[in-house]
Amino acid sequence: MEGPVTIRDVAARAGVALSSVSRVLSGHPDVSASMRTKVEEAAQALGYEPDLLAQSLRSGATRTIGFIIRDISNPLFAVVARACEQELRRNGYSLILMNSDGSVETESKNFALLRRRRVDGVIASLVAEDSPYVKKTILSLRAPLVLLDRDVKGLDASAVITDHATGVKAATTHLLDMGHRDIAFISGAANVYTTRNRIKGFSEAFAEAGIPLPEQLIALGGFDAEYGLIHARHLLLKTPRPTAFVAGGIGSTAGVVRAFHEMKLEIGKDVALVALDEWPLFDVFATDISSVYRDPEAIGSEAAHLILEVLKGNEAQESVIATKFTARASSQGGVVSVR
Amino acid sequence: MEGPVTIRDVAARAGVALSSVSRVLSGHPDVSASMRTKVEEAAQALGYEPDLLAQSLRSGATRTIGFIIRDISNPLFAVVARACEQELRRNGYSLILMNSDGSVETESKNFALLRRRRVDGVIASLVAEDSPYVKKTILSLRAPLVLLDRDVKGLDASAVITDHATGVKAATTHLLDMGHRDIAFISGAANVYTTRNRIKGFSEAFAEAGIPLPEQLIALGGFDAEYGLIHARHLLLKTPRPTAFVAGGIGSTAGVVRAFHEMKLEIGKDVALVALDEWPLFDVFATDISSVYRDPEAIGSEAAHLILEVLKGNEAQESVIATKFTARASSQGGVVSVR
DNA sequence: TTCAGCGATGGAATCGTTACCAGAATCTAA
DNA sequence: TTAGATTCTGGTAACGATTCCATCGCTGAA
Numbered sequence: 001m002e003g004p005v006t007i008r009d010v011a012a013r014a015g016v017a018l019s020s021v022s023r024v025l026s027g028h029p030d031v032s033a034s035m036r037t038k039v040e041e042a043a044q045a046l047g048y049e050p051d052l053l054a055q056s057l058r059s060g061a062t063r064t065i066g067f068i069i070r071d072i073s074n075p076l077f078a079v080v081a082r083a084c085e086q087e088l089r090r091n092g093y094s095l096i097l098m099n100s101d102g103s104v105e106t107e108s109k110n111f112a113l114l115r116r117r118r119v120d121g122v123i124a125s126l127v128a129e130d131s132p133y134v135k136k137t138i139l140s141l142r143a144p145l146v147l148l149d150r151d152v153k154g155l156d157a158s159a160v161i162t163d164h165a166t167g168v169k170a171a172t173t174h175l176l177d178m179g180h181r182d183i184a185f186i187s188g189a190a191n192v193y194t195t196r197n198r199i200k201g202f203s204e205a206f207a208e209a210g211i212p213l214p215e216q217l218i219a220l221g222g223f224d225a226e227y228g229l230i231h232a233r234h235l236l237l238k239t240p241r242p243t244a245f246v247a248g249g250i251g252s253t254a255g256v257v258r259a260f261h262e263m264k265l266e267i268g269k270d271v272a273l274v275a276l277d278e279w280p281l282f283d284v285f286a287t288d289i290s291s292v293y294r295d296p297e298a299i300g301s302e303a304a305h306l307i308l309e310v311l312k313g314n315e316a317q318e319s320v321i322a323t324k325f326t327a328r329a330s331s332q333g334g335v336v337s338v339r
Numbered sequence: 340m341e342g343p344v345t346i347r348d349v350a351a352r353a354g355v356a357l358s359s360v361s362r363v364l365s366g367h368p369d370v371s372a373s374m375r376t377k378v379e380e381a382a383q384a385l386g387y388e389p390d391l392l393a394q395s396l397r398s399g400a401t402r403t404i405g406f407i408i409r410d411i412s413n414p415l416f417a418v419v420a421r422a423c424e425q426e427l428r429r430n431g432y433s434l435i436l437m438n439s440d441g442s443v444e445t446e447s448k449n450f451a452l453l454r455r456r457r458v459d460g461v462i463a464s465l466v467a468e469d470s471p472y473v474k475k476t477i478l479s480l481r482a483p484l485v486l487l488d489r490d491v492k493g494l495d496a497s498a499v500i501t502d503h504a505t506g507v508k509a510a511t512t513h514l515l516d517m518g519h520r521d522i523a524f525i526s527g528a529a530n531v532y533t534t535r536n537r538i539k540g541f542s543e544a545f546a547e548a549g550i551p552l553p554e555q556l557i558a559l560g561g562f563d564a565e566y567g568l569i570h571a572r573h574l575l576l577k578t579p580r581p582t583a584f585v586a587g588g589i590g591s592t593a594g595v596v597r598a599f600h601e602m603k604l605e606i607g608k609d610v611a612l613v614a615l616d617e618w619p620l621f622d623v624f625a626t627d628i629s630s631v632y633r634d635p636e637a638i639g640s641e642a643a644h645l646i647l648e649v650l651k652g653n654e655a656q657e658s659v660i661a662t663k664f665t666a667r668a669s670s671q672g673g674v675v676s677v678r
Numbered sequence: 679t680t681c682a683g684c685g686a687t688g689g690a691a692t693c694g695t696t697a698c699c700a701g702a703a704t705c706t707a708a
Numbered sequence: 709t710t711a712g713a714t715t716c717t718g719g720t721a722a723c724g725a726t727t728c729c730a731t732c733g734c735t736g737a738a
Contacts, residue, residue, distance in 0.1 A: 054726090257620075465700085
């Protein structure tokens with residue numbers, strides 16, 4: 001045989017009309033038993049498989065969901081993607097993966113391409129919330145959208161939001177209780193909810209303790225390891241030197257730890273550290289690092305769940321994922337500033 | 340406006356025939372300048388975008404590539420996927436991501452679904468090389484295939500193959516030189532090239548040193564952390580106890596290190612360790628672990644490159660990725676068996 | 679016996695695009 | 709001026725499926 005088998009071939013073999021074959025195969029009720037067996041036998045014999053492309057063109061639904069993130073090699077996103085793809089697959093949807101490489105332009109192009117591919121929905125972690133492109137691009141999507149940890153006004157999108165503030169506040173309060181005052185805070189870009197919400201928790205802890213927020217120790221800029229490294233180097237040269245670091249984003253945290261290594265500072269002894277988010281093998285190779293944990297699998301399956309809900313015709317919703325602070329050796333000791 | 344703008348709307352607005360619009364927009368040479376401007380203006384004004392679905396149905400090419408792996412949350416695959424997606428995107432292709440969750444059945448279903456989606460090609464890391472399903476499924480793909488680190492006969496597929504043997508051999512020779520004899524080897528399933536090729540390197544090192552291979556210390560079974568843990572526990576109870584471990588697969592290695600923790604064995608002091616593959620933050624939190632490294636980005640972009648070549652009409656090819664052994668503290672010391 | 683009613687089936691239009699074919703319009707050469 | 713070549717354009721048939729509509733045959737009631 002050559003070329004895929006079409007419904008036309010099945011019709012010819014069964015000696016019936018195209019439309020009858022379609023009715024049988026799509027489970028239409030008004031078909032006689034004899035017709036059903038005839039068609040099913042022919043389809044079986046020829047190894048017929050429906051062409052999803054043609055079905056999509058006709059039906060208007062592609063049963064594909066776009067997944068746009070900065071970078072799938074970020075372990076957090078990878079776990080989110082896995083859980084999300086699994087859940088979507090169970091419901092008959094496929095996932096089209098696109099990295100935006102931290103570029104708003106690439107992200108915008110990705111949205112445009114997904115629109116032309118007529119995806120049924122998009123799940124995205126935007127590079128920035130305030131870029132003018134993106135909002136226009138998204139509004140023209142004509143498909144449901146689920147945002148991951150982003151807060152963009154006027155979009156009618158669902159969202160999976162992490163409650164960073166609670167975890168970060170607990171972590172910061174813990175550090176304050178341990179006597180730390182010069183606590184440095186490093187996280188990603190300021191124009192995303194993730195960072196703002198973490199700062200919220202950080203600030204609240206200081207406010208509740210009645211201690212002034214060390215604003216000059218808050219360093220923002222990006223999620224890459226180089227930012228973490230540069231910021232940490234810079235902060236470690238300040239006087240008084242920060243005695244504790246709260247570092248967010250896996251990349252940034254890596255940068256911070258590198259800076260510690262450069263300065264021969266031992267974590268948990270010379271300097272305290274709380275990592276925001278955990279990463280693969282965290283429990284094996286970073287056993288002593290205090291962390292604010294969120295469950296990435298839950299984020300992924302919730303995202304899938306939310307988009308499926310909208311596709312069923314329900315309203316856009318928001319899900320909140322909890323965070324949990326766990327104190328470990330890295331934040332127990334540490335040289336505490338003397339005032 | 341309601342519903343997407345079609346080529347028909349553009350034709351109506353420009354006052355020309357459908358076919359002329361198509362010709363202009365697809366860059367056909369036989370169009371007059373006036374026609375070109377008329378159509379382009381109308382398309383611009385209406386915000387026309389071609390429907391990739393319809394184009395695909397017509398042309399037979401979807402410009403999508405399927406990507407099937409065991410688990411995207413494995414950091415190695417995540418980096419491969421990112422590099423691969425980037426390269427494909429630059430060439431106008433999108434990537435459909437599917438996890439096979441370590442199940443041959445799921446993998447087979449994924450292949451079938453990709454076939455029905457009429458993808459132009461598939462890049463896959465098979466769960467097993469010898470499963471009867473898979474070969475049948477793959478042969479009916481009707482699209483080029485790139486295998487990642489797998490060796491399946493009679494497929495006419497391209498492949499990106501890692502030369503594990505060289506790196507593992509160097510690592511093993513190093514351990515033998517350090518005086519180790521009871522060297523345990525833990526890696527994934529035996530029915531994939533990755534494991535076989537690693538064992539090849541392991542064996543060759545012993546052979547060249549004229550030392551008998553400790554076959555009872557070779558433990559295979561799977562790539563998950565639980566396998567690593569179970570096997571390592573078991574091996575650590577043997578007499579004489581292995582003094583060094585070569586552990587492959589990020590998950591397995593994690594299991595092995597957990598077993599060390601359970602037994603309060605300090606890496607590089609009580610027991611030597613060489614990790615096959617590195618993982619995120621390896622350089623930060625596993626600075627002292629000897630490793631056999633391969634570049635996952637190269638694997639991803641090579642995979643994309645190979646499939647693009649076949650899509651251009653060239654023959655299927657095989658690319659080989661090098662490995663590099665780096666000795667670090669974890670394999671320097673260690674209690675050496677006395678014979 | 680005849681007609682209404684009903685279930686099952688075939689034919690044709692449609693989704694949005696491209697590509698072939700024929701014909702119109704313009705141009706060149708004799 | 710006309711035949712022939714050369715552009716360019718419009719109509720139409722696909723790609724592979726679904727769905728509406730009309731029709732056909734059959735049954736049951738008057």
